[in-house]
Amino acid sequence: DAGVIQSPRHEVTEMGQEVTLRCKPISGHDYLFWYRQTMMRGLELLIYFNNNVPIDDSGMPEDRFSAKMPNASFSTLKIQPSEPRDSAVYFCASSGQGSRAFFGQGTRLTVV
Amino acid sequence: QQQVKQSPQSLIVQKGGISIINCAYENTAFDYFPWYQQFPGKGPALLIAIRPDVSEKKEGRFTISFNKSAKQFSLHIMDSQPGDSATYFCAASKGGSTLGRLYFGRGTQLTVWP
Numbered sequence: 001d002a003g004v005i006q007s008p009r010h011e012v013t014e015m016g017q018e019v020t021l022r023c024k025p026i027s028g029h030d031y032l033f034w035y036r037q038t039m040m041r042g043l044e045l046l047i048y049f050n051n052n053v054p055i056d057d058s059g060m061p062e063d064r065f066s067a068k069m070p071n072a073s074f075s076t077l078k079i080q081p082s083e084p085r086d087s088a089v090y091f092c093a094s095s096g097q098g099s100r101a102f103f104g105q106g107t108r109l110t111v112v
Numbered sequence: 113q114q115q116v117k118q119s120p121q122s123l124i125v126q127k128g129g130i131s132i133i134n135c136a137y138e139n140t141a142f143d144y145f146p147w148y149q150q151f152p153g154k155g156p157a158l159l160i161a162i163r164p165d166v167s168e169k170k171e172g173r174f175t176i177s178f179n180k181s182a183k184q185f186s187l188h189i190m191d192s193q194p195g196d197s198a199t200y201f202c203a204a205s206k207g208g209s210t211l212g213r214l215y216f217g218r219g220t221q222l223t224v225w226p
Contacts, residue, residue: 103155
């Protein structure tokens, strides 16, 4: 298995633009997590899904952020409109019954 | 509110020395305590984990010590090597499972000098 795959690896966008981050979890995993990493706040959980259903989205900073998981092999995190303070590395992770969480390589987002 | 507090923020150790990173938590419902290692440009990867029914777990040069009464746990890296230079995160979760939400510490940047 190729592991958790995130795209793009890097994204530079202008303030006000819509940004979509993508994640393909490991096949067979039924939990998917979106984390944000910044120097100031460390690793923060934004939202997680179980069997494609959002379980806890209390970490989503505001309404500009939304996440979907239309099927077991794909999830998106969308920011609309983006702001400079959204600049961070966004990680997707997945886990399954009896397995630990595996992280993707992350998407480095820069909003200018 | 930080559910897991980690220290130090950075650590410099000579090659061959012992690296020690400490974490503390408040929520007694936590029952799974993993440590993650992160290299620049990579996602965090599980290094070692412990459950509160044991006080110590060792895997190679890496040891977790767990003090349930003090609600503290620590990572010891013996014979530290330059290749161990990375950021280390402690974490905690509840539910007796490797699944579910992980609460991370802020991270410790370890540098091992050759």
